[in-house]
Amino acid sequence: MRIVRTVADLRETIGGWRAAGETVALIPTMGALHEGHLSLVRLGRDRCRRTVATLFVNPKQFNQASDLAAYPRTEESDAEKLTSIGCDLLFAPDAAEMYPPGFATNVSVRGIGDELEGAARPGHFDGVATVVSKLLLQALPDVAIFGEKDWQQLQVIKRFAADLNIPVTIEGAPTVRDADGLALSSRNVRLMPANRSKAPLLHAVLQRVAVAVRAGADPVEAVQGARRELAAGGFDPIDYVEVRDGTTLGPPGAGPRRVLAAAWLGGVRLIDNIPG
The missing domain is CATH 3.30.1300.10 (Pantoate-beta-alanine ligase, C-terminal domain)
Known part of the structure; x- marks a missing residue:
């Protein structure tokens, strides 16, 4: 599995696959991967010839600096897990690559993004919608796969992808649970x-x-x-x-x-x- 950290390298790799007539599945993550994430990658492999996982702890979707600081960063072990299941590419940019100086755009989904999680965590879905819209446009995959555990997030993503005419199929995947029913997280x-x-x-x-x-x-x-x-x-x-x-x-x-x-x-x- 190759690891790239710039949009230019991501597009160059995917462009080569496209030239060869290959389809691409994208699986956005914030890392700290568990079986739930890996199930999305496996589904991507079933859907398309190539799979791309992303790893970016998005500061724009955290409401508290302490929560952002506490979020686990485990890139080395994440890469090992992805390699073991045959993921083709890991896109792991830093914050400056995703939000360069002068970045001033925000994607906001009103209504559906204001309820429940949106009410409990003001601004959270603006951060999600902004970063996911960037990832979709950076990679332009055939399919992007998200877990149903974050059900509201999935509906927000489907809404803005349709509203903005982003030519990517958004697919949800079933929640993976421990034997006692707890959703993996x-x-x-x-x-x-x-x-x-x-x-x-x-x-x-x-x-x-x-x-x-x-x-x-x-x-x-x-x-x-x-x-x-x-x-x-x-x-x-x-x-x-x-x-x-x-x-x-x-x-x-x-x-x-x-x-x-x-x-x-x-x-x-x-x-x-x-x-x-």
């Missing part, structure tokens, strides 16, 4: 053992909400019960537990629904979602 390593044993309650509660709502329960009452159960299980604070439209993230209607939650456990913020 780079943040999970920060859970103390006692809290790690409590963490699967988040997924279990979402499952109970989904079952209740499908059976005709009032979503508001189901969500209130979920919040009480999470609080009793040690989650504090609870940013949100909601049943929403699966595409717009607005109030649920006749279409597919999504049950989403974000809550803190021992100082670690966990998010999860399942079909409603």
Whole structure:
């Protein structure tokens, strides 16, 4: 696997593949790779002849400097994992390459980007949309693949890619979970053992909400019960537990629904979602 750090080298490599008639899948990441990320790369290999993973800890999507500073940087081991599963290229730029002096553009997705995560983390999705739009345009892959664990992020990306006519297919991939149901996340390593044993309650509660709502329960009452159960299980604070439209993230209607939650456990913020 080749590692490149400039947009020029990225485009040169992909241009050579294009000249040979090869298709390209892009898998954007912030590193600290786990099996969830690797499953996206494997899906990219199934979809296209070539796979490109990106590794960039994007400062524009962090609300707190301390959270950015604490985010794990594990490029060497990440590269080893990507090499072991046959990834073709790793694009690992630094901040100056992505945001050179004078950079003044912001991509903002109103409505869908203002709800839930957008409300809990103001400006977060502006940072996501800005960096992902750059990555899509820098690489211009056939397909870009994102995990469904960040469901709202996936919908934001689909929205701006369509709005801006970016000629890339945006594809979601199923959430990868531990055997006890906890969604894999780079943040999970920060859970103390006692809290790690409590963490699967988040997924279990979402499952109970989904079952209740499908059976005709009032979503508001189901969500209130979920919040009480999470609080009793040690989650504090609870940013949100909601049943929403699966595409717009607005109030649920006749279409597919999504049950989403974000809550803190021992100082670690966990998010999860399942079909409603």
